[in-house]
Amino acid sequence: xxxxxxxxxxxxxxxxxxxxxxxxxxxxxxxxxxxxxxxxxxxxxxxxxxxxxxxxxxxxxxxxxxxxxxxxxxxxxxxxxxxxxxxxxxxxxxxxxxxxxxxxxxxxxxxxxxxxxxxxxxxxxxxxxxxxxxxxxxxxxxxxxxxxxxxxxxxxxxxxxxxxxxxxxxxxxxxxxxxxxxxxxxxxxxxxxxxxxxxxxxxxxxxxxxxxxxxxxxxxxxxxxxxxxxxxxxxxxxxxxxxxxxxxxxxxxxxxxxxxxxxxxxxxxxxxxxxxxxxxxxxxxxxxxxxxxxxxxxxxxxxxxxxxxxxxxxxxxxxxxxxxxxxxxxxxxxxxxxxxxxxxxxxxxxxxxxxxxxxxxxxxxxxxxxxxxxxxxxxxxxxxxxxxxxxxxxxxxx
Amino acid sequence: xxxxxxxxxxxxxxxxxxxxxxxxxxxxxxxxxxxxxxxxxxxxxxxxxxxxxxxxxxxxxxxxxxxxxxxxxxxxxxxxxxxxxxxxxxxxxxxxxxxxxxxxxxxxxxxxxxxxxxxxxxxxxxxxxxxxxxxxxxxxxxxxxxxxxxxxxxxxxxxxxxxxxxxxxxxxxxxxxxxxxxxxxxxxxxxxxxxxxxxxxxxxxxxxxxxxxxxxxxxxxxxxxxxxxxxxxxxxxxxxxxxxxxxxxxxxxxxxxxxxxxxxxxxxxxxxxxxxxxxxxxxxxxxxxxxxxxxxxxxxxxxxxxxxxxxxxxxxxxxxxxxxxxxxxxxxxxxxxxxxxxxxxxxxxxxxxxxxxxxxxxxxxxxxxxxxxxxxxxxxxxxxxxxxxxxxxxxxxx
Numbered sequence: 001x002x003x004x005x006x007x008x009x010x011x012x013x014x015x016x017x018x019x020x021x022x023x024x025x026x027x028x029x030x031x032x033x034x035x036x037x038x039x040x041x042x043x044x045x046x047x048x049x050x051x052x053x054x055x056x057x058x059x060x061x062x063x064x065x066x067x068x069x070x071x072x073x074x075x076x077x078x079x080x081x082x083x084x085x086x087x088x089x090x091x092x093x094x095x096x097x098x099x100x101x102x103x104x105x106x107x108x109x110x111x112x113x114x115x116x117x118x119x120x121x122x123x124x125x126x127x128x129x130x131x132x133x134x135x136x137x138x139x140x141x142x143x144x145x146x147x148x149x150x151x152x153x154x155x156x157x158x159x160x161x162x163x164x165x166x167x168x169x170x171x172x173x174x175x176x177x178x179x180x181x182x183x184x185x186x187x188x189x190x191x192x193x194x195x196x197x198x199x200x201x202x203x204x205x206x207x208x209x210x211x212x213x214x215x216x217x218x219x220x221x222x223x224x225x226x227x228x229x230x231x232x233x234x235x236x237x238x239x240x241x242x243x244x245x246x247x248x249x250x251x252x253x254x255x256x257x258x259x260x261x262x263x264x265x266x267x268x269x270x271x272x273x274x275x276x277x278x279x280x281x282x283x284x285x286x287x288x289x290x291x292x293x294x295x296x297x298x299x300x301x302x303x304x305x306x307x308x309x310x311x312x313x314x315x316x317x318x319x320x321x322x323x324x325x326x327x328x329x330x331x332x333x334x335x336x337x338x339x340x341x342x343x344x345x346x347x348x349x350x351x352x353x354x355x356x357x358x359x360x361x362x363x364x365x366x367x368x369x370x371x372x373x374x375x376x377x378x379x380x381x382x383x384x385x386x387x388x389x390x391x392x393x394x395x396x397x398x
Numbered sequence: 399x400x401x402x403x404x405x406x407x408x409x410x411x412x413x414x415x416x417x418x419x420x421x422x423x424x425x426x427x428x429x430x431x432x433x434x435x436x437x438x439x440x441x442x443x444x445x446x447x448x449x450x451x452x453x454x455x456x457x458x459x460x461x462x463x464x465x466x467x468x469x470x471x472x473x474x475x476x477x478x479x480x481x482x483x484x485x486x487x488x489x490x491x492x493x494x495x496x497x498x499x500x501x502x503x504x505x506x507x508x509x510x511x512x513x514x515x516x517x518x519x520x521x522x523x524x525x526x527x528x529x530x531x532x533x534x535x536x537x538x539x540x541x542x543x544x545x546x547x548x549x550x551x552x553x554x555x556x557x558x559x560x561x562x563x564x565x566x567x568x569x570x571x572x573x574x575x576x577x578x579x580x581x582x583x584x585x586x587x588x589x590x591x592x593x594x595x596x597x598x599x600x601x602x603x604x605x606x607x608x609x610x611x612x613x614x615x616x617x618x619x620x621x622x623x624x625x626x627x628x629x630x631x632x633x634x635x636x637x638x639x640x641x642x643x644x645x646x647x648x649x650x651x652x653x654x655x656x657x658x659x660x661x662x663x664x665x666x667x668x669x670x671x672x673x674x675x676x677x678x679x680x681x682x683x684x685x686x687x688x689x690x691x692x693x694x695x696x697x698x699x700x701x702x703x704x705x706x707x708x709x710x711x712x713x714x715x716x717x718x719x720x721x722x723x724x725x726x727x728x729x730x731x732x733x734x735x736x737x738x739x740x741x742x743x744x745x746x747x748x749x750x751x752x753x754x755x756x757x758x759x760x761x762x763x764x765x766x767x768x769x770x771x772x773x774x775x776x777x778x779x780x781x782x783x784x785x786x787x788x789x790x791x792x793x794x795x796x
Contacts, residue, residue, distance in 0.1 A: 001621060001624070001625065002624065003625060004625070031593075031594075032594065033594040033596075033613075037625070037626055041625060042625050042628070043594075043613060043625065043626060043627075043628050044612070044613045044628065045594065045613040046613075061613075062611070062612075062613055062615075062719075062720065063611040063612060063613065063619070063719075063720055064719070065611070066610075066611060066612065066613075066625075066628070070625040070628075102507065104506070104507040104508045104511070105506055105507075105508050106506055107506065107507045108502070108503055108504055108505065108506065108507070108593050109500065109502040109503075109505045109506070109507050109509075109510035110502045110503050110524070111507075111593070112507035112510065112511075113502070113510075126508070169581070171580045171581055171583065172577075172580070172581045174580050174586070175576060175577035175578070175579070175580030175581045176577055178573060178576045178577060178580065179570075179573035179574055179576060179577040180573070181573070182569045182570070182572050182573030182576065182631070183567070183569055183570045183573045185569065185623055185633070186623075187622065187623045187624050187626060187627040188572070188598040188622070188623070188627055188630055188631070189596060189598060189627060191596075195429075195506050195509070196429075196430065196431040196441075196443065198431075198587060198589075200586040200587060212464075213460070213461040213463070213464060214442070214460075214461060214464065215431075215441060215442045215443040215459075215460055215461065215464075217460075221461070223399060224585065224586070225583055225584075225585045225586070225650075226399070226400065226585050226650070226651045226652060227399065227401060227402070227435070227439060227440050227441065227464075227468040227651075228435055228441060228585060228649070228651050228652030228653075228731070229441075229585040229586055229587060229649075229652075230440070230441050230442065230464070230468075232586055233580070233586070235583070251626070251627075252623075252624070253624045253625075253626055254624060254626030254627075255626075321460075321461075321462070322460065322461055333626070
């Protein structure tokens with residue numbers, strides 16, 4: 001088992017404590033498994049207390065043994081239940097007061113209310129923006145994990161080309177891609193932070209399936225098998241001369257990579273071939289323009305402009321009222337990490353950010369085509385971490 | 399695409415409104431996708447307003463078209479953003495006051511705080527206990543979906559017996575089971591309500607992997623591939639004469655079925671054979687004793703007593719401080735539906751409940767054995783919905 005290196009954790013805690021200090025927090029209580037993993041290296045059931053100065057305290061309900069093996073933190077203590085948090089801290093001489101940070105974007109209301117009622121000497125503020133800002137900049141260790149996840153994706157996207165056949169259902173292809181991902185070491189889940197947002201790790205959308213919008217904040221949605229899922233692969237059989245868009249994710253040691261490729265058995269309609277070329281051109285444009293200092297929303301607007309120049313503005317990232325207003329998103333421990341390359345995200349790119357850029361075109365009834373690749377922002381510009389060739393992948397009809 | 403029948407939705411809303419009235423609520427605001435699906439038949443991005451009397455209002459951000467197709471509700475209107483909820487309701491002549499129900503167990507704090515700040519004329523109370531209580535009793539339609547999911551599980555658990563070979567990794571088997579589930583129509587996700595709880599749809603745990611505890615509220619956990627996931631299949635290769643426990647889930651139209659079987663290549667250690675027999679005996683005992691009116695915690699204590707009689711009390715549902723204090727749980731739209739057959743859940747069984755009963759034994763270093771089956775509570779007792787034979791599945795060594 002590979003554990004998060006002690007130096008990683010130390011650096012993250014140090015940076016976070018600087019943030020806390022700058023923002024006037026006296027401490028933060030971290031409850032969400034992903035954020036606990038970021039700061040403690042474990043997702044065992046626990047509450048993590050991080051003071052603005054001094055050692056964090058990881059209070060563990062289950063499994064303590066495992067948390068002690070996995071986390072390099074110094075203070076790891078057992079916790080009977082949530083309601084014992086104040087006593088556990090008090091026993092260590094800690095009685096929090098002042099402004100405490102909570103993850104208000106994800107924390108269930110009942111925990112928030114319990115906290116308010118319990119730590120009456122604390123004033124609470126949302127600390128998630130600080131955490132997400134920190135997590136936005138990846139270390140060499142984190143980028144290495146995303147590279148490893150990218151290798152899994154390359155294997156899957158390559159291997160599936162030998163298996164795709166007319167008449168297979170989207171579900172069968174989806175299942176097979178999932179099989180490859182797991183066989184190659186994908187950890188089995190892709191986490192998403194947004195409320196009510198959820199994902200499987202494959203979207204296989206063929207022909208008109210690719211043009212069905214969904215609740216998901218993404219260019220394509222897909223019908224899925226049921227309104228209860230309402231996204232991704234469905235019972236549709238893949239046919240000749242239509243796009244088969246495979247959006248594929250995998251995660252290693254928590255870190256996600258995310259890639260999309262367009263396949264076709266036979267030949268795509270000419271307009272979709274052209275749109276795919278435009279997708280490639282937009283990626284090249286992003287590669288040329290993006291570097292530390294570039295404003296994220298500028299990149300989005302450049303992408304829209306390029307789509308418009310090619311006559312594809314109306315189908316760029318969806319159509320009608322389901323058009324998504326971004327061309328890329330951060331990836332890391334969550335698939336909706338920051339930054340966003342969106343119409344209103346005005347932060348500047350920084351070295352160490354990792355972004356999935358996914359210029360896609362969704363044609364009503366015809367489906368979706370496009371590319372998605374993951375890039376690291378380096379001092380000299382974008383460095384692609386995903387490996388598969390950016391062409392349309394043509395399968396010979398049987 | 400199969401939609402939730404209009405009569406189902408109508409009955410659910412009617413029952414919920416009776417609950418609201420009994421509990422003194424004037425209305426409820428439903429935000430979580432699963433609960434919205436239960437009452438509206440769609441998970442499109444929306445907010446569902448249910449007054450104590452009169453028609454619900456489904457306010458949809460994305461995709462409105464799809465929500466209109468999927469939901470049989472009468473009032474479905476577009477919603478620009480969360481912040482437009484009061485205006486949208488006001489335009490329909492609705493200005494909520496009195497006690498409003500919110501899902502405090504799952505609702506993110508920021509939405510709760512927005513609600514408090516926005517609907518100042520409302521007092522809020524947790525409405526999740528009412529929702530969970532309603533959802534605990536399944537209709538014939540809902541039980542039908544769980545039966546369909548059970549057929550997928552039977553196919554997977556049967557087919558995998560022809561594939562298991564010494565030297566395969568747990569991950570490869572997990573991936574293959576996932577492939578079968580999807581190929582057969584599993585919707586692709588298994589939802590869990592508990593905070594920070596999450597699941598893939600397969601756990602493949604061989605030998606000592608089965609004895610690694612995790613944060614998960616379940617008898618077995620497993621190492622997984624990384625502390626970032628910390629459960630389920632890992633890189634371990636399966637070997638002869640050890641248990642291979644496959645805990646398998648699938649969902650059809652939202653409804654989950656959940657089953658576990660023990661496989662072995664060659665022969666299990668005698669003590670584990672005995673424990674597996676005890677698992678079978680506990681299931682038979684539950685089948686004999688459970689009927690409408692039986693107290694859930696009594697069933698748990700009977701199971702513990704049977705384990706004790708057979709000398710397996712210390713390894714029943716885990717060992718040491720990771721021992722789970724339940725022997726079964728409800729299944730439905732979430733895998734942690736009510737009721738619980740646990741030490742402190744004192745409600746009585748009712749007709750229409752659907753429960754997974756999973757007497758398992760976890761031996762340190764040796765692994766986990768046991769059965770899990772899903773039952774419907776009928777007027778005359780338990781009716782098993784899962785199909786696979788309850789024996790240990792022996793695979794001949796190559």
